[in-house]
Amino acid sequence: MVFHDFFHLLLQEIMNSSWIEIVAASLGLVSVWYAKKANIFTYPSGIVSVLLYVYICFKAQLYADMGINAYYFVFSVYGWIIWSRKNENKEELPVTYSGRKTWIISILVFLVSLVIIQILLRIFKANDVVYWSTFVPYTDTFTTAVAIVGMWLMAIKKVENWIFWILTDVVSVPLYLYKGLVFTSFQYFVFLILAVLGYIEWRKLANEQKAYA
Numbered sequence: 510m511v512f513h514d515f516f517h518l519l520l521q522e523i524m525n526s527s528w529i530e531i532v533a534a535s536l537g538l539v540s541v542w543y544a545k546k547a548n549i550f551t552y553p554s555g556i557v558s559v560l561l562y563v564y565i566c567f568k569a570q571l572y573a574d575m576g577i578n579a580y581y582f583v584f585s586v587y588g589w590i591i592w593s594r595k596n597e598n599k600e601e602l603p604v605t606y607s608g609r610k611t612w613i614i615s616i617l618v619f620l621v622s623l624v625i626i627q628i629l630l631r632i633f634k635a636n637d638v639v640y641w642s643t644f645v646p647y648t649d650t651f652t653t654a655v656a657i658v659g660m661w662l663m664a665i666k667k668v669e670n671w672i673f674w675i676l677t678d679v680v681s682v683p684l685y686l687y688k689g690l691v692f693t694s695f696q697y698f699v700f701l702i703l704a705v706l707g708y709i710e711w712r713k714l715a716n717e718q719k720a721y722a
Contacts (some may be wrong), residue, residue, distance in 0.1 A: 529564070533565060534558075534696055536554050536700060538703075543706060544703075545707035547714060552586075552592065553589070559581040559582045563575050563578045563582065563635055564580040566578060576629065577653055581660060591664055591691045592688075603718045604666065604718065605712075605715055607665060611667060619657075623650055638709035641679065648680060652677050668711045671704050678698070678700045678704055679701060682697045
């Protein structure tokens with residue numbers, strides 16, 4: 510697909526998008542921007558975005574996608590609570606690197622998520638022969654499992670959350686392009702840029718703390 514065709518399709522999809530989709534996507538970008546800055550406003554903007562996507566997916570009968578956005582909502586609330594807490598010195602939770610324990614938990618969460626997501630997809634997509642004849646279900650499973658870990662690591666302010674988001678975005682850009690969802694593919698490309706910038710910025714913050722947990 511040449512750039513002219515890509516941007517033509519992108520513009521066409523934007524024009525065909527409902528106002529609620531545009532608001533949800535815009536708030537999603539705002540949320541990632543605030544996350545890059547380690548700003549707590551990432552959560553209220555993100556919560557509104559995922560709730561809108563829950564509604565959009567429900568109306569479109571995309572129940573698996575609705576489920577993952579519901580998960581994002583729950584962990585956004587959890588992250589908001591964690592980021593709001595202050596210690597006895599009235600200091601916020603610092604940005605730190607993941608230690609061995611956190612990595613072990615992350616790997617276990619990833620593996621369990623792979624199994625659960627595959628089970629759910631086989632329930633909700635059982636009769637979709639075309640879907641299961643491609644690599645899409647396995648790619649969907651992988652990206653969702655990676656995003657689940659990334660969401661948790663972000664909630665506890667670990668630098669490595671951005672590695673998981675970068676991996677998710679790198680796979681999602683061509684995946685959604687393959688699905689014909691040009692606007693969503695472009696959105697994930699912007700997410701990818703912000704995730705790289707977020708990783709760089711959080712590394713600086715963590716190096717100032719020089720902490721592992």
